[in-house]
Amino acid sequence: MHDEPEIGDADAAAAILAHIREHIGPVDSVFHELEAAGVAVDIHHVPPAKGRKHHTLVTTGLSDRQMPEGAGVGYGELVMRLPPDWPMDEEALEQDAASWPLAMLKALGRLPHENGVSYDFGLCVDGGLPFDMAADTGFAGVLLAPPVTVPDAFWCLDAGCGKVIDFFGVVMLYPDEVALARSEGVVALAHKLDALKVTELVQPGRKSAA
Numbered sequence: 001m002h003d004e005p006e007i008g009d010a011d012a013a014a015a016i017l018a019h020i021r022e023h024i025g026p027v028d029s030v031f032h033e034l035e036a037a038g039v040a041v042d043i044h045h046v047p048p049a050k051g052r053k054h055h056t057l058v059t060t061g062l063s064d065r066q067m068p069e070g071a072g073v074g075y076g077e078l079v080m081r082l083p084p085d086w087p088m089d090e091e092a093l094e095q096d097a098a099s100w101p102l103a104m105l106k107a108l109g110r111l112p113h114e115n116g117v118s119y120d121f122g123l124c125v126d127g128g129l130p131f132d133m134a135a136d137t138g139f140a141g142v143l144l145a146p147p148v149t150v151p152d153a154f155w156c157l158d159a160g161c162g163k164v165i166d167f168f169g170v171v172m173l174y175p176d177e178v179a180l181a182r183s184e185g186v187v188a189l190a191h192k193l194d195a196l197k198v199t200e201l202v203q204p205g206r207k208s209a210a
Helices: 009-023 096-115 131-137 175-184 186-195
Strands: 029-031 042-046 055-060 075-082 141-145 156-158 164-173
Touching (some): 009 042, 009 156, 042 096, 075 096, 096 131, 096 164, 141 175, 141 186, 164 175, 175 186
Antiparallel strands (some): 029 042, 141 164, 156 164
């Protein structure tokens, strides 16, 4: 694990921002991580607009360092989408009910570098994340999957400096869905999630796929 960010991170961050603008839309605000012990995971917010009905959250900072040995990708970042009526104003984000997606992305962004978790598509994570903040939703796990609600061209970025970044869609899971992935495998869960059109778009109150 590296003690310092790798050379070329400023260029990579600029490439990610350009990638967001090109394929999703202009960034309206950035939620900075000001007191990070390791990598600083920032979250870029693209709000709904004409032709774009959802809020989109994309991280930078996770790809400052290479993934741990055994990961399925060299570098990664995270994508989550929120319904158009999700409160994103400063006052609302003081409450867990609105701010938990931001906390979830920041915690996910730190896991590989602080805890040695090797990320790959199809990975289920149900520990080390602030699920207590999302208690009202019943979510208790995360699946890393292709971010199917954004254009395919966004899924992977050659950021230069020898850095190819894959973008993981963060799919929120119920406890019985996590149990299904453990007992029958992630492929079985993925088929059931696909049947219900469950994606990285957060859908509080949705039907369980298990």
